[in-house]
Amino acid sequence: MPADRLLNTVLQLYRSVHDDAKTDQIVGSTTSLLTTLSNPLNIGVLTSQLLTAPAIWNRRDGLRTSLRIIGIYNTAAIRVRDQGSEPSSQPHPHPQPQHPYPGYPRHLRLEEWTRAVAKGTDDRSSRWKHLLVLTGVLMGMEGNGSESRTLSSGLRNTLQQAVVTAANLALETVPRDGPLAAPSIVLALNYAFPLLSEVQRSSINGDALLPLSVQAITGDEGFQQGDFLTLINRDVHEVGQQLHWAPETPSFHRLQSLEAKPLMAGMGPLSKLAAFAVEHAANPSVVLGAHNALLDFSRSVMQQWRTNKLSGVDPSGEPLRLTPNALQVTTPVLWQTLQKILYATVTVLQAVVARSLLDSRLRSDQVAPGLADGTLRILRNLFFIGSRNENSAFQTYSFTYLTSLDVMARYPGASTAFLSSLKPAAHSSAGADDDFLRRTLDLFYLNVAEHLPLHMPTEACDELIVQPATAYLTQNSAPSSLTVQLFEASHSAILSVLACPHNSPLTLRLVPFYVDTLFASFPAHISPRQFRIAFRTVMRIVSPPFPISVTEPHLSETLLEMVRFRALTADTAPLRPRPGGDGNQGQQQQGEEQEQEQEQQKQKQKQKQKQNLLSEQSSLVLTLIDALPFLPLPLVEDWLTTTAQTMNGIADHVMREPVKARFLEVLVSGELDVERASIGVAWWGTKGGKDLVLGRAPRMARQEEVMMSGAIAAEERTSKL
Known part of the structure; x- marks a missing residue:
């Protein structure tokens, strides 16, 4: 069909809504026309009509419609770019049509085509729709793994600037552009961001982008505030002693559809885009607003997970507690989504914490403790994810966690208030399966408490650290991965209290009980390494120059x-x-050489053991x-012997x-x-x-004798004579 007739047909089809098959046909025809039309005015008209076409925008496809627009112009730009690089543009003794369709003597030049598309983004359509078009063009021209730049430097800068300008203008009109505008802007920038220069990136309105990007992560187009967890709980049933979650259930289908959403597929880049907005937002209150939004989101996730039947299952007991379908099909998809929640949230949090160290308005004494408090609460709410299979063992998490602890430790009042609000209940040492989540949260509490006693009052240290930790020191439950971690965390928390010089009265009262507990725990509940570390720490505390060595000089020898x-x-x-002694499983190696090397390492490890x-x-x-x-000093010689x-x-x-x-x-x-x-x-x-x-x-040979560091061999030889 000639292009003019096809153009008229497509424009007619734009006016009404069609079924999926017909819509796909319209999209394909539009893409074809964008690459075959030789009149720039027709390309502009086609773009202008497409951005207002009921056939495209009146369907209930949500963000997939916006992704479709980006895809149309991305595909068209790739084809135009490839056509421009064909050798057919060279002079030929017998002129040939450059396009396979008859009647078209030439292709539009790359820059001419790009400008024609840009002219189609007129006042008849919203700015956020313009951003979709320009993003697709930029991706097709400069992305897709092309080794060499296609556009001239001038046009490239112009196109990048057009994308940023359209984004900033779209961000200004979001409230009146409808519900699809905000996620569409984030979607477009998520694709365009890697292709923008540093100068153009810095021109993006971070204040306006940050709340939209965080909403995209946590809202309907992202993790949906964790609502899928409530639906999952309805479909999890007990079958005998096991929990069953079938792949045919509505909740699993919803989880799969959630994973298929456009923004979910790019959640990693999206979280980095939000982190960039945190760094470049001019107003610190916008950063605090994003932080509060993440806190609300994590709280929602925790509340819904708390009521989920799966929350009471210890990972080490899943093969016995879950049916084969739940173990092998449904729950792996769930934990994949939960891992995305953790990684995306922590990526944004890391940017907030990093900025709080540099921004004087965020590191002030009025703001810093509250920010650290909120960050630790977010990490606590998501600790059921981070504690599983070492999901929190990545640098971004460590920086966010440890930096927040350092800030919190500087404020005794904030530290005391934080621990008071989260202090474990008196019955926390129970070991039933349904207490697994609560004990996981207690583990986070003890890990945090270990870092905070240096500036806290002695009474608060006793009530908020020693007493909760003591509950786990006196437990008699069977050793497991979690109980071992809780037990060792309790020891570390108590030792951190004992090591604080201002806690000497508490130390004097606590050391006998603690040492008795330490002996009673070894070796059933505590490893030789942990026992040695704990006892060595106690010995350091009761020895000079600590004050307790003056009041109780015989305690160390006792x-x-x-x-x-x-x-x-x-x-x-x-x-x-x-x-729980070794949580690192490692990745399965393949190939004979790797298997042999792995076997050799195992043999060396056995020999070392x-x-x-x-x-x-x-x-x-x-x-x-x-x-x-x-x-x-008076005891050293006797105790050496x-x-x-x-x-x-x-x-x-x-x-x-x-x-x-x-x-x-x-x-x-x-x-x-x-x-x-x-x-x-x-x-x-x-x-x-x-x-x-x-x-x-x-006596051994001279070269094999063991001597003290600094001993002089000649003197020893003389003495033997």
Whole structure:
């Protein structure tokens, strides 16, 4: 069909709404006309009519209509760009039509075509529709992985500026342009943003863009405020002892349709676009508004997840608690969506936190603690996602979390208020499946509390940190991934309180109970490493220069005696690995060489484990050795001897070797300060320390002898003469 007739037919079809098949045919014909029409005026008319056509805009396709417009002009621009690079534009002795359709002697030049399309974005249509067209053209000309730039520098800058101008004008008229305008602007900028220069990007109105981009993430075109979680709960049913969520349910179909939405497909770039708007917004109140919107969104997600039956399932128990369909089909799609929620939210949060460090209006004492408080609440609300399979183990999350903790710790009042509002209930140490979410939130609480006691009043530290942590120290539930984390987090929280100098009265009262709990917990509920760290921290706290060493000078030796007496009767069997000890699964390797390398690594790891094999007894002796650098000076020599003798009481040579290696490491590595090292040198050389540590085996060769750091071999040789 000649282009003129096709043009008239398409313009006639624009006037009414059609079914899907006919609409697709109209879209295809429009794309074809945009690449075949040789009259720039006709291209302008076609564009102008398309942007007001009922056949396109009166359908209930939502944001897919806007995506369709971008697609039309993206495809057309690619074709025009490719036509412009064909060798047929070279002079030919026998003139040939440059287009396969008869009757068209030439193609429009690239710049001529671009300007013709731009002229079609006239006053008959809204600015946000113009943005869709210009974005499609820019993508077709400059994107799609083309290795070389297509447009001249002048036209490229003009087109980029046109996109930014259309965006800014569209942002100004959003309130009166209808519900489709805002998400369409965000959609267009999401595609155009990577193709804009830094200068053009900085011209975008960040104040207007930020609330729209956050709404696009959290609203109907994004995560829908987490409403899909409520629908899922209606379709999850108990089948015997298991939970069943079938793929045929309406909630799963809605989840799939949610994932198919245009903005969901580009959620990563969209969150970066929102982060850019945070950085370039001129008004800090707009940034605070976006932060509050994320807080409301995370709260909505948490509230709906709390009522969901799936929230009570421990990930380690999913194979038993979920039916095969729920385990393999439906819940993986759900967690994929939830991961997107976490990543998108944290990406925007990171920009807010980073700006709060640089913007004097956001880092003021009136604003900073509230901003840190809100950020930590957002992370807490989404911690059920972040704590699963190490989803929070990425740099953006760590920066956001740790920076907010640093800011919060500077404000004792804000820290106390934050912990008071979130303090776990007295029954939080229960271990039933339906308490899994609550215990997950308690884990976040304890992890945060560990960082805040330095400037908090002693009474608040006791009530808000020590008491909640104590509830988990006295639990008797079976070890699991979560209970192990809770137990170790409780120890860390209490130790952080004990380590604060202003908490000396509390420390004096708490240390006996804590040490008793520590001994009662090992090795059933706490690992050798955690036990050693905890005891070493206590020893540091009760030793000089901490004030408690003055009021209770014998406490440090009493604690050592407790460890020594227990080591005398401790179990000598190798300790078994604990649940949750290694959360990194790694990625499955493929290929014979990779499998062989993986097998070699496993063998090396097994060999290393054998070398570092520990029993309860050897772990306690290692604890004694770790405490040596913190002993008061009068006790150092005696406890060097006592520790060496206790070490020699380990009958198993395999168990004793890593303990001996650690003893030698403490003596020569510099862990002992100058005064204690001097005592150690004398003890090693003249008071029998060397024979105690190395045993009375035949003398080794000179080059294999173990000597204290700084010992002079010549003097030792002379003394032997």
